[in-house]
Amino acid sequence: MPLSQLEQRIIWLLDRRYFMARKKLVLANNPLLSGPALAERERSGSPYRELRINLIDRDSNQPRVNFDEEKLDELAASIKMYGVLSPILVTPYKSGRYKLISGERRLRAAIKAGLSTIPAIVDTDPDSSEERTLAVQLVENLQRDDLTPLERAHAIGALRESYNLSIRQIAERLGISKAMVQRSLEILDLPDDLLNALREGASESKVLLLAKIDDPEIRASYLKDIDSITRAELKKDITKKRTEKVEKSNLSPEDRRLVDEMQRSLGMKVRMSRPAKGSERGRITVDFYSDDDLQIIFRRLVNV
Incomplete structure:
Protein backbone atom coordinates (compact mmCIF):
# COMPACT_ATOMS: atom_id res chain seq x y z
CA MET A 1 0.00 0.00 0.00
CA PRO A 2 1.47 3.42 -0.96
CA LEU A 3 2.50 5.66 1.91
CA SER A 4 0.43 8.79 2.52
CA GLN A 5 2.13 12.17 2.20
CA LEU A 6 2.01 12.59 5.97
CA GLU A 7 3.64 9.18 6.51
CA GLN A 8 6.32 10.04 3.97
CA ARG A 9 7.08 13.31 5.76
CA ILE A 10 7.29 11.54 9.14
CA ILE A 11 9.63 8.91 7.70
CA TRP A 12 11.82 11.63 6.25
CA LEU A 13 12.00 13.55 9.52
CA LEU A 14 12.76 10.38 11.48
CA ASP A 15 15.53 9.27 9.15
CA ARG A 16 18.40 10.29 11.41
CA ARG A 17 21.08 8.99 9.12
CA TYR A 18 19.91 11.21 6.29
CA PHE A 19 19.69 14.20 8.63
CA MET A 20 23.27 13.62 9.76
CA ALA A 21 24.39 13.25 6.16
CA ARG A 22 22.79 16.60 5.33
CA LYS A 23 24.41 18.23 8.35
CA LYS A 24 27.81 16.80 7.44
CA LEU A 25 27.35 17.96 3.86
CA VAL A 26 26.72 21.53 4.93
CA LEU A 27 29.28 21.82 7.70
CA ALA A 28 32.12 20.00 5.96
CA ASN A 29 31.19 20.95 2.37
CA ASN A 30 31.25 17.25 1.51
CA PRO A 31 29.35 16.47 -1.76
CA LEU A 32 27.67 13.36 -0.35
CA LEU A 33 24.45 13.95 -2.21
CA SER A 34 25.77 14.48 -5.70
CA GLY A 35 27.17 12.08 -8.25
CA PRO A 36 27.20 8.40 -7.13
CA ALA A 37 25.58 9.15 -3.76
CA LEU A 38 22.64 10.86 -5.46
CA ALA A 39 22.24 8.03 -7.94
CA GLU A 40 22.26 5.47 -5.12
CA ARG A 41 19.52 7.34 -3.25
CA GLU A 42 17.38 7.53 -6.37
CA ARG A 43 17.72 3.74 -6.83
CA SER A 44 16.84 2.98 -3.22
CA GLY A 45 13.06 3.34 -3.51
CA SER A 46 13.04 6.03 -0.82
CA PRO A 47 9.96 8.32 -0.90
CA TYR A 48 12.24 11.35 -1.12
CA ARG A 49 14.91 12.48 -3.54
CA GLU A 50 17.59 15.11 -3.79
CA LEU A 51 16.37 16.96 -6.90
CA ARG A 52 18.18 19.49 -9.00
CA ILE A 53 16.45 22.85 -8.54
CA ASN A 54 16.61 23.68 -12.25
CA LEU A 55 14.31 20.70 -12.92
CA ILE A 56 11.54 22.01 -10.62
CA ASP A 57 8.81 24.29 -12.00
CA ARG A 58 6.62 26.41 -9.78
CA LEU A 85 15.70 20.14 6.83
CA SER A 86 12.12 19.67 5.60
CA PRO A 87 11.54 18.39 2.05
CA ILE A 88 9.39 20.09 -0.53
CA LEU A 89 6.61 18.13 -2.27
CA VAL A 90 6.66 17.72 -6.06
CA THR A 91 5.01 15.61 -8.72
CA PRO A 92 6.42 14.45 -12.09
CA TYR A 93 4.59 16.19 -14.93
CA LYS A 94 6.98 16.35 -17.89
CA SER A 95 9.82 14.18 -19.06
CA GLY A 96 12.48 14.63 -16.41
CA ARG A 97 10.80 17.66 -14.82
CA TYR A 98 8.72 18.16 -11.66
CA LYS A 99 5.94 20.52 -10.64
CA LEU A 100 6.07 22.01 -7.16
CA ILE A 101 3.08 21.13 -4.97
CA SER A 102 4.18 22.60 -1.65
CA GLY A 103 7.27 24.27 -0.25
CA GLU A 104 7.68 27.29 -2.52
CA ARG A 105 9.08 29.38 0.34
CA ARG A 106 11.78 26.76 0.98
CA LEU A 107 12.51 26.53 -2.74
CA ARG A 108 12.88 30.31 -3.09
CA ALA A 109 15.14 30.46 -0.03
CA ALA A 110 17.25 27.56 -1.32
CA ILE A 111 17.79 29.44 -4.57
CA LYS A 112 18.77 32.55 -2.59
CA ALA A 113 21.19 30.39 -0.60
CA GLY A 114 22.85 29.28 -3.84
CA LEU A 115 21.86 25.59 -3.64
CA SER A 116 21.69 23.55 -6.83
CA THR A 117 19.69 20.67 -5.29
CA ILE A 118 16.93 20.39 -2.70
CA PRO A 119 15.39 17.43 -0.79
CA ALA A 120 11.92 16.56 -2.08
CA ILE A 121 9.17 14.01 -1.68
CA VAL A 122 8.09 12.90 -5.16
CA ASP A 123 4.34 12.30 -5.26
CA THR A 124 3.72 9.57 -7.84
CA ASP A 125 0.16 8.82 -6.68
CA PRO A 126 -1.86 7.87 -9.80
CA ASP A 127 -4.89 9.53 -8.23
CA SER A 128 -3.15 12.93 -8.16
CA SER A 129 -5.17 15.75 -9.70
CA GLU A 130 -5.10 19.52 -10.00
CA GLU A 131 -7.83 19.66 -7.34
CA ARG A 132 -5.73 17.56 -4.95
CA THR A 133 -2.62 19.65 -5.66
CA LEU A 134 -4.42 22.92 -4.93
CA ALA A 135 -5.92 21.42 -1.76
CA VAL A 136 -2.47 20.33 -0.52
CA GLN A 137 -1.05 23.80 -1.20
CA LEU A 138 -3.95 25.42 0.62
CA VAL A 139 -3.71 23.14 3.64
CA GLU A 140 0.03 23.72 3.99
CA ASN A 141 -0.37 27.49 3.96
CA LEU A 142 -3.45 27.48 6.18
CA GLN A 143 -1.69 25.37 8.79
CA ARG A 144 1.16 27.88 8.89
CA ASP A 145 -1.24 30.84 8.63
CA ASP A 146 0.82 32.11 5.69
CA LEU A 147 -2.02 33.16 3.39
CA THR A 148 -3.58 36.60 3.46
CA PRO A 149 -7.42 36.64 3.56
CA LEU A 150 -7.47 37.60 -0.13
CA GLU A 151 -5.10 34.80 -1.16
CA ARG A 152 -7.16 32.30 0.82
CA ALA A 153 -10.39 33.61 -0.72
CA HIS A 154 -9.11 33.37 -4.31
CA ALA A 155 -7.78 29.84 -3.74
CA ILE A 156 -11.02 28.60 -2.18
CA GLY A 157 -12.98 30.33 -4.93
CA ALA A 158 -10.86 28.52 -7.53
CA LEU A 159 -11.54 25.18 -5.84
CA ARG A 160 -15.26 25.85 -5.88
CA GLU A 161 -15.52 27.10 -9.46
CA SER A 162 -13.07 24.73 -11.12
CA TYR A 163 -14.34 21.55 -9.48
CA ASN A 164 -17.94 22.50 -8.64
CA LEU A 165 -17.47 21.75 -4.94
CA SER A 166 -19.96 22.69 -2.23
CA ILE A 167 -19.00 24.64 0.87
CA ARG A 168 -19.19 21.42 2.89
CA GLN A 169 -16.95 19.53 0.44
CA ILE A 170 -14.34 22.30 0.47
CA ALA A 171 -14.37 22.40 4.27
CA GLU A 172 -13.88 18.62 4.46
CA ARG A 173 -11.03 18.59 1.92
CA LEU A 174 -9.17 21.43 3.62
CA GLY A 175 -9.96 20.44 7.21
CA ILE A 176 -11.40 23.86 8.02
CA SER A 177 -14.82 25.04 9.20
CA LYS A 178 -17.69 25.75 6.83
CA ALA A 179 -17.84 29.23 8.38
CA MET A 180 -14.28 29.95 7.20
CA VAL A 181 -15.14 28.78 3.69
CA GLN A 182 -18.25 30.98 3.69
CA ARG A 183 -16.28 34.02 4.90
CA SER A 184 -13.68 33.45 2.20
CA LEU A 185 -16.32 33.32 -0.53
CA GLU A 186 -17.93 36.50 0.84
CA ILE A 187 -14.58 38.28 0.45
CA LEU A 188 -14.71 37.65 -3.31
CA ASP A 189 -17.90 39.74 -3.53
CA LEU A 190 -16.59 42.74 -1.57
CA PRO A 191 -16.57 46.20 -3.20
CA ASP A 192 -13.22 47.71 -4.17
CA ASP A 193 -12.90 49.97 -1.12
CA LEU A 194 -13.13 47.00 1.24
CA LEU A 195 -10.83 44.84 -0.89
CA ASN A 196 -8.24 47.62 -0.74
CA ALA A 197 -8.65 47.78 3.04
CA LEU A 198 -7.90 44.04 3.23
CA ARG A 199 -4.83 44.45 1.03
CA GLU A 200 -3.59 47.14 3.41
CA GLY A 201 -3.93 44.80 6.38
CA ALA A 202 -7.34 45.67 7.83
CA SER A 203 -8.98 43.03 10.03
CA GLU A 204 -10.95 40.49 8.00
CA SER A 205 -13.78 40.32 10.54
CA LYS A 206 -14.14 44.13 10.63
CA VAL A 207 -14.13 44.42 6.85
CA LEU A 208 -16.86 41.78 6.54
CA LEU A 209 -18.93 43.74 9.06
CA LEU A 210 -18.53 46.88 6.97
CA ALA A 211 -19.82 44.94 3.96
CA LYS A 212 -23.25 45.13 5.59
CA ILE A 213 -23.24 48.90 4.91
CA ASP A 214 -24.37 49.80 1.40
CA ASP A 215 -23.44 53.49 1.48
CA PRO A 216 -19.78 53.96 0.35
CA GLU A 217 -19.48 57.29 2.22
CA ILE A 218 -20.54 55.73 5.52
CA ARG A 219 -18.11 52.84 4.93
CA ALA A 220 -15.34 55.34 4.22
CA SER A 221 -15.97 57.10 7.54
CA TYR A 222 -15.50 53.80 9.37
CA LEU A 223 -12.45 52.79 7.33
CA LYS A 224 -10.60 55.91 8.48
CA ASP A 225 -10.68 54.66 12.08
CA ILE A 226 -10.88 50.92 11.49
CA ASP A 227 -7.69 50.23 13.48
CA SER A 228 -8.82 52.18 16.54
CA ILE A 229 -12.35 50.79 16.88
CA THR A 230 -12.93 47.31 18.31
CA ARG A 231 -14.94 44.69 16.46
CA ALA A 232 -17.57 44.70 19.23
CA GLU A 233 -17.98 48.48 18.99
CA LEU A 234 -18.18 48.32 15.22
CA LYS A 235 -20.78 45.55 15.28
CA LYS A 236 -22.92 47.42 17.81
CA ASP A 237 -22.78 50.65 15.82
CA ILE A 238 -23.58 48.97 12.49
CA THR A 239 -26.47 47.00 14.02
CA LYS A 240 -27.89 50.23 15.40
CA LYS A 241 -27.66 52.00 12.03
CA ARG A 242 -29.26 49.08 10.20
CA THR A 243 -32.11 49.01 12.74
CA GLU A 244 -32.66 52.74 12.26
CA LYS A 245 -32.67 52.27 8.49
CA VAL A 246 -35.31 49.52 8.73
CA GLU A 247 -37.44 51.63 11.06
CA LYS A 248 -37.23 54.61 8.74
CA SER A 249 -38.06 52.50 5.68
CA ASN A 250 -41.31 51.41 7.36
CA LEU A 251 -42.53 54.99 7.65
CA SER A 252 -44.76 56.73 5.15
CA PRO A 253 -43.33 59.71 3.21
CA GLU A 254 -45.26 62.07 5.49
CA ASP A 255 -43.90 60.40 8.64
CA ARG A 256 -40.34 60.63 7.28
CA ARG A 257 -40.88 64.33 6.57
CA LEU A 258 -42.03 64.88 10.16
CA VAL A 259 -39.01 62.99 11.53
CA ASP A 260 -36.63 65.04 9.38
CA GLU A 261 -38.23 68.30 10.54
CA MET A 262 -37.98 67.30 14.21
CA GLN A 263 -34.32 66.38 13.76
CA ARG A 264 -33.56 69.73 12.13
CA SER A 265 -35.44 71.63 14.83
CA LEU A 266 -33.85 69.81 17.78
CA GLY A 267 -30.46 69.10 16.25
CA MET A 268 -30.75 65.56 17.62
CA LYS A 269 -31.47 62.07 16.36
CA VAL A 270 -35.22 61.30 16.22
CA ARG A 271 -36.85 57.94 15.53
CA MET A 272 -40.54 57.17 15.01
CA SER A 273 -42.39 53.87 15.00
CA ARG A 274 -46.05 53.54 14.07
CA PRO A 275 -48.41 51.39 16.16
CA ALA A 276 -48.13 47.70 15.38
CA LYS A 277 -51.22 45.92 14.10
CA GLY A 278 -53.70 45.52 16.96
CA SER A 279 -51.96 48.17 19.05
CA GLU A 280 -52.87 51.81 19.64
CA ARG A 281 -49.42 52.94 20.73
CA GLY A 282 -46.77 54.53 18.56
CA ARG A 283 -43.42 55.88 19.70
CA ILE A 284 -41.11 58.83 19.09
CA THR A 285 -37.58 58.52 20.49
CA VAL A 286 -35.15 61.43 20.80
CA ASP A 287 -31.46 60.80 21.56
CA PHE A 288 -29.82 63.36 23.87
CA TYR A 289 -26.28 63.43 25.25
CA SER A 290 -26.23 66.18 27.88
CA ASP A 291 -28.37 68.15 30.32
CA ASP A 292 -28.39 71.02 27.84
CA ASP A 293 -29.91 68.71 25.21
CA LEU A 294 -32.57 67.67 27.72
CA GLN A 295 -33.40 71.30 28.47
CA ILE A 296 -33.84 72.01 24.76
CA ILE A 297 -36.26 69.10 24.41
CA PHE A 298 -38.17 70.18 27.51
CA ARG A 299 -38.55 73.79 26.32
CA ARG A 300 -39.74 72.73 22.88
CA LEU A 301 -42.32 70.38 24.38
CA VAL A 302 -43.59 72.96 26.87
CA ASN A 303 -43.85 75.64 24.22
CA VAL A 304 -45.95 73.31 22.12
Whole structure:
Protein backbone atom coordinates (compact mmCIF):
# COMPACT_ATOMS: atom_id res chain seq x y z
CA MET A 1 0.00 0.00 0.00
CA PRO A 2 1.47 3.42 -0.96
CA LEU A 3 2.50 5.66 1.91
CA SER A 4 0.43 8.79 2.52
CA GLN A 5 2.13 12.17 2.20
CA LEU A 6 2.01 12.59 5.97
CA GLU A 7 3.64 9.18 6.51
CA GLN A 8 6.32 10.04 3.97
CA ARG A 9 7.08 13.31 5.76
CA ILE A 10 7.29 11.54 9.14
CA ILE A 11 9.63 8.91 7.70
CA TRP A 12 11.82 11.63 6.25
CA LEU A 13 12.00 13.55 9.52
CA LEU A 14 12.76 10.38 11.48
CA ASP A 15 15.53 9.27 9.15
CA ARG A 16 18.40 10.29 11.41
CA ARG A 17 21.08 8.99 9.12
CA TYR A 18 19.91 11.21 6.29
CA PHE A 19 19.69 14.20 8.63
CA MET A 20 23.27 13.62 9.76
CA ALA A 21 24.39 13.25 6.16
CA ARG A 22 22.79 16.60 5.33
CA LYS A 23 24.41 18.23 8.35
CA LYS A 24 27.81 16.80 7.44
CA LEU A 25 27.35 17.96 3.86
CA VAL A 26 26.72 21.53 4.93
CA LEU A 27 29.28 21.82 7.70
CA ALA A 28 32.12 20.00 5.96
CA ASN A 29 31.19 20.95 2.37
CA ASN A 30 31.25 17.25 1.51
CA PRO A 31 29.35 16.47 -1.76
CA LEU A 32 27.67 13.36 -0.35
CA LEU A 33 24.45 13.95 -2.21
CA SER A 34 25.77 14.48 -5.70
CA GLY A 35 27.17 12.08 -8.25
CA PRO A 36 27.20 8.40 -7.13
CA ALA A 37 25.58 9.15 -3.76
CA LEU A 38 22.64 10.86 -5.46
CA ALA A 39 22.24 8.03 -7.94
CA GLU A 40 22.26 5.47 -5.12
CA ARG A 41 19.52 7.34 -3.25
CA GLU A 42 17.38 7.53 -6.37
CA ARG A 43 17.72 3.74 -6.83
CA SER A 44 16.84 2.98 -3.22
CA GLY A 45 13.06 3.34 -3.51
CA SER A 46 13.04 6.03 -0.82
CA PRO A 47 9.96 8.32 -0.90
CA TYR A 48 12.24 11.35 -1.12
CA ARG A 49 14.91 12.48 -3.54
CA GLU A 50 17.59 15.11 -3.79
CA LEU A 51 16.37 16.96 -6.90
CA ARG A 52 18.18 19.49 -9.00
CA ILE A 53 16.45 22.85 -8.54
CA ASN A 54 16.61 23.68 -12.25
CA LEU A 55 14.31 20.70 -12.92
CA ILE A 56 11.54 22.01 -10.62
CA ASP A 57 8.81 24.29 -12.00
CA ARG A 58 6.62 26.41 -9.78
CA ASP A 59 2.86 25.98 -9.96
CA SER A 60 1.11 29.04 -11.42
CA ASN A 61 -1.99 28.12 -9.38
CA GLN A 62 -0.14 28.34 -6.05
CA PRO A 63 -2.52 30.16 -3.63
CA ARG A 64 0.23 32.19 -2.01
CA VAL A 65 1.44 35.09 -4.14
CA ASN A 66 3.23 37.34 -1.63
CA PHE A 67 6.50 36.37 0.05
CA ASP A 68 8.23 38.49 2.69
CA GLU A 69 11.72 39.12 1.29
CA GLU A 70 13.21 39.76 4.72
CA LYS A 71 11.93 36.42 6.02
CA LEU A 72 13.18 34.70 2.87
CA ASP A 73 16.64 36.15 3.51
CA GLU A 74 16.53 34.82 7.09
CA LEU A 75 15.52 31.36 5.87
CA ALA A 76 18.24 31.44 3.19
CA ALA A 77 20.85 32.22 5.87
CA SER A 78 19.59 29.27 7.94
CA ILE A 79 19.71 27.00 4.89
CA LYS A 80 23.32 28.00 4.19
CA MET A 81 24.24 26.88 7.70
CA TYR A 82 22.06 23.78 8.22
CA GLY A 83 20.62 22.88 4.83
CA VAL A 84 16.96 22.29 3.96
CA LEU A 85 15.70 20.14 6.83
CA SER A 86 12.12 19.67 5.60
CA PRO A 87 11.54 18.39 2.05
CA ILE A 88 9.39 20.09 -0.53
CA LEU A 89 6.61 18.13 -2.27
CA VAL A 90 6.66 17.72 -6.06
CA THR A 91 5.01 15.61 -8.72
CA PRO A 92 6.42 14.45 -12.09
CA TYR A 93 4.59 16.19 -14.93
CA LYS A 94 6.98 16.35 -17.89
CA SER A 95 9.82 14.18 -19.06
CA GLY A 96 12.48 14.63 -16.41
CA ARG A 97 10.80 17.66 -14.82
CA TYR A 98 8.72 18.16 -11.66
CA LYS A 99 5.94 20.52 -10.64
CA LEU A 100 6.07 22.01 -7.16
CA ILE A 101 3.08 21.13 -4.97
CA SER A 102 4.18 22.60 -1.65
CA GLY A 103 7.27 24.27 -0.25
CA GLU A 104 7.68 27.29 -2.52
CA ARG A 105 9.08 29.38 0.34
CA ARG A 106 11.78 26.76 0.98
CA LEU A 107 12.51 26.53 -2.74
CA ARG A 108 12.88 30.31 -3.09
CA ALA A 109 15.14 30.46 -0.03
CA ALA A 110 17.25 27.56 -1.32
CA ILE A 111 17.79 29.44 -4.57
CA LYS A 112 18.77 32.55 -2.59
CA ALA A 113 21.19 30.39 -0.60
CA GLY A 114 22.85 29.28 -3.84
CA LEU A 115 21.86 25.59 -3.64
CA SER A 116 21.69 23.55 -6.83
CA THR A 117 19.69 20.67 -5.29
CA ILE A 118 16.93 20.39 -2.70
CA PRO A 119 15.39 17.43 -0.79
CA ALA A 120 11.92 16.56 -2.08
CA ILE A 121 9.17 14.01 -1.68
CA VAL A 122 8.09 12.90 -5.16
CA ASP A 123 4.34 12.30 -5.26
CA THR A 124 3.72 9.57 -7.84
CA ASP A 125 0.16 8.82 -6.68
CA PRO A 126 -1.86 7.87 -9.80
CA ASP A 127 -4.89 9.53 -8.23
CA SER A 128 -3.15 12.93 -8.16
CA SER A 129 -5.17 15.75 -9.70
CA GLU A 130 -5.10 19.52 -10.00
CA GLU A 131 -7.83 19.66 -7.34
CA ARG A 132 -5.73 17.56 -4.95
CA THR A 133 -2.62 19.65 -5.66
CA LEU A 134 -4.42 22.92 -4.93
CA ALA A 135 -5.92 21.42 -1.76
CA VAL A 136 -2.47 20.33 -0.52
CA GLN A 137 -1.05 23.80 -1.20
CA LEU A 138 -3.95 25.42 0.62
CA VAL A 139 -3.71 23.14 3.64
CA GLU A 140 0.03 23.72 3.99
CA ASN A 141 -0.37 27.49 3.96
CA LEU A 142 -3.45 27.48 6.18
CA GLN A 143 -1.69 25.37 8.79
CA ARG A 144 1.16 27.88 8.89
CA ASP A 145 -1.24 30.84 8.63
CA ASP A 146 0.82 32.11 5.69
CA LEU A 147 -2.02 33.16 3.39
CA THR A 148 -3.58 36.60 3.46
CA PRO A 149 -7.42 36.64 3.56
CA LEU A 150 -7.47 37.60 -0.13
CA GLU A 151 -5.10 34.80 -1.16
CA ARG A 152 -7.16 32.30 0.82
CA ALA A 153 -10.39 33.61 -0.72
CA HIS A 154 -9.11 33.37 -4.31
CA ALA A 155 -7.78 29.84 -3.74
CA ILE A 156 -11.02 28.60 -2.18
CA GLY A 157 -12.98 30.33 -4.93
CA ALA A 158 -10.86 28.52 -7.53
CA LEU A 159 -11.54 25.18 -5.84
CA ARG A 160 -15.26 25.85 -5.88
CA GLU A 161 -15.52 27.10 -9.46
CA SER A 162 -13.07 24.73 -11.12
CA TYR A 163 -14.34 21.55 -9.48
CA ASN A 164 -17.94 22.50 -8.64
CA LEU A 165 -17.47 21.75 -4.94
CA SER A 166 -19.96 22.69 -2.23
CA ILE A 167 -19.00 24.64 0.87
CA ARG A 168 -19.19 21.42 2.89
CA GLN A 169 -16.95 19.53 0.44
CA ILE A 170 -14.34 22.30 0.47
CA ALA A 171 -14.37 22.40 4.27
CA GLU A 172 -13.88 18.62 4.46
CA ARG A 173 -11.03 18.59 1.92
CA LEU A 174 -9.17 21.43 3.62
CA GLY A 175 -9.96 20.44 7.21
CA ILE A 176 -11.40 23.86 8.02
CA SER A 177 -14.82 25.04 9.20
CA LYS A 178 -17.69 25.75 6.83
CA ALA A 179 -17.84 29.23 8.38
CA MET A 180 -14.28 29.95 7.20
CA VAL A 181 -15.14 28.78 3.69
CA GLN A 182 -18.25 30.98 3.69
CA ARG A 183 -16.28 34.02 4.90
CA SER A 184 -13.68 33.45 2.20
CA LEU A 185 -16.32 33.32 -0.53
CA GLU A 186 -17.93 36.50 0.84
CA ILE A 187 -14.58 38.28 0.45
CA LEU A 188 -14.71 37.65 -3.31
CA ASP A 189 -17.90 39.74 -3.53
CA LEU A 190 -16.59 42.74 -1.57
CA PRO A 191 -16.57 46.20 -3.20
CA ASP A 192 -13.22 47.71 -4.17
CA ASP A 193 -12.90 49.97 -1.12
CA LEU A 194 -13.13 47.00 1.24
CA LEU A 195 -10.83 44.84 -0.89
CA ASN A 196 -8.24 47.62 -0.74
CA ALA A 197 -8.65 47.78 3.04
CA LEU A 198 -7.90 44.04 3.23
CA ARG A 199 -4.83 44.45 1.03
CA GLU A 200 -3.59 47.14 3.41
CA GLY A 201 -3.93 44.80 6.38
CA ALA A 202 -7.34 45.67 7.83
CA SER A 203 -8.98 43.03 10.03
CA GLU A 204 -10.95 40.49 8.00
CA SER A 205 -13.78 40.32 10.54
CA LYS A 206 -14.14 44.13 10.63
CA VAL A 207 -14.13 44.42 6.85
CA LEU A 208 -16.86 41.78 6.54
CA LEU A 209 -18.93 43.74 9.06
CA LEU A 210 -18.53 46.88 6.97
CA ALA A 211 -19.82 44.94 3.96
CA LYS A 212 -23.25 45.13 5.59
CA ILE A 213 -23.24 48.90 4.91
CA ASP A 214 -24.37 49.80 1.40
CA ASP A 215 -23.44 53.49 1.48
CA PRO A 216 -19.78 53.96 0.35
CA GLU A 217 -19.48 57.29 2.22
CA ILE A 218 -20.54 55.73 5.52
CA ARG A 219 -18.11 52.84 4.93
CA ALA A 220 -15.34 55.34 4.22
CA SER A 221 -15.97 57.10 7.54
CA TYR A 222 -15.50 53.80 9.37
CA LEU A 223 -12.45 52.79 7.33
CA LYS A 224 -10.60 55.91 8.48
CA ASP A 225 -10.68 54.66 12.08
CA ILE A 226 -10.88 50.92 11.49
CA ASP A 227 -7.69 50.23 13.48
CA SER A 228 -8.82 52.18 16.54
CA ILE A 229 -12.35 50.79 16.88
CA THR A 230 -12.93 47.31 18.31
CA ARG A 231 -14.94 44.69 16.46
CA ALA A 232 -17.57 44.70 19.23
CA GLU A 233 -17.98 48.48 18.99
CA LEU A 234 -18.18 48.32 15.22
CA LYS A 235 -20.78 45.55 15.28
CA LYS A 236 -22.92 47.42 17.81
CA ASP A 237 -22.78 50.65 15.82
CA ILE A 238 -23.58 48.97 12.49
CA THR A 239 -26.47 47.00 14.02
CA LYS A 240 -27.89 50.23 15.40
CA LYS A 241 -27.66 52.00 12.03
CA ARG A 242 -29.26 49.08 10.20
CA THR A 243 -32.11 49.01 12.74
CA GLU A 244 -32.66 52.74 12.26
CA LYS A 245 -32.67 52.27 8.49
CA VAL A 246 -35.31 49.52 8.73
CA GLU A 247 -37.44 51.63 11.06
CA LYS A 248 -37.23 54.61 8.74
CA SER A 249 -38.06 52.50 5.68
CA ASN A 250 -41.31 51.41 7.36
CA LEU A 251 -42.53 54.99 7.65
CA SER A 252 -44.76 56.73 5.15
CA PRO A 253 -43.33 59.71 3.21
CA GLU A 254 -45.26 62.07 5.49
CA ASP A 255 -43.90 60.40 8.64
CA ARG A 256 -40.34 60.63 7.28
CA ARG A 257 -40.88 64.33 6.57
CA LEU A 258 -42.03 64.88 10.16
CA VAL A 259 -39.01 62.99 11.53
CA ASP A 260 -36.63 65.04 9.38
CA GLU A 261 -38.23 68.30 10.54
CA MET A 262 -37.98 67.30 14.21
CA GLN A 263 -34.32 66.38 13.76
CA ARG A 264 -33.56 69.73 12.13
CA SER A 265 -35.44 71.63 14.83
CA LEU A 266 -33.85 69.81 17.78
CA GLY A 267 -30.46 69.10 16.25
CA MET A 268 -30.75 65.56 17.62
CA LYS A 269 -31.47 62.07 16.36
CA VAL A 270 -35.22 61.30 16.22
CA ARG A 271 -36.85 57.94 15.53
CA MET A 272 -40.54 57.17 15.01
CA SER A 273 -42.39 53.87 15.00
CA ARG A 274 -46.05 53.54 14.07
CA PRO A 275 -48.41 51.39 16.16
CA ALA A 276 -48.13 47.70 15.38
CA LYS A 277 -51.22 45.92 14.10
CA GLY A 278 -53.70 45.52 16.96
CA SER A 279 -51.96 48.17 19.05
CA GLU A 280 -52.87 51.81 19.64
CA ARG A 281 -49.42 52.94 20.73
CA GLY A 282 -46.77 54.53 18.56
CA ARG A 283 -43.42 55.88 19.70
CA ILE A 284 -41.11 58.83 19.09
CA THR A 285 -37.58 58.52 20.49
CA VAL A 286 -35.15 61.43 20.80
CA ASP A 287 -31.46 60.80 21.56
CA PHE A 288 -29.82 63.36 23.87
CA TYR A 289 -26.28 63.43 25.25
CA SER A 290 -26.23 66.18 27.88
CA ASP A 291 -28.37 68.15 30.32
CA ASP A 292 -28.39 71.02 27.84
CA ASP A 293 -29.91 68.71 25.21
CA LEU A 294 -32.57 67.67 27.72
CA GLN A 295 -33.40 71.30 28.47
CA ILE A 296 -33.84 72.01 24.76
CA ILE A 297 -36.26 69.10 24.41
CA PHE A 298 -38.17 70.18 27.51
CA ARG A 299 -38.55 73.79 26.32
CA ARG A 300 -39.74 72.73 22.88
CA LEU A 301 -42.32 70.38 24.38
CA VAL A 302 -43.59 72.96 26.87
CA ASN A 303 -43.85 75.64 24.22
CA VAL A 304 -45.95 73.31 22.12
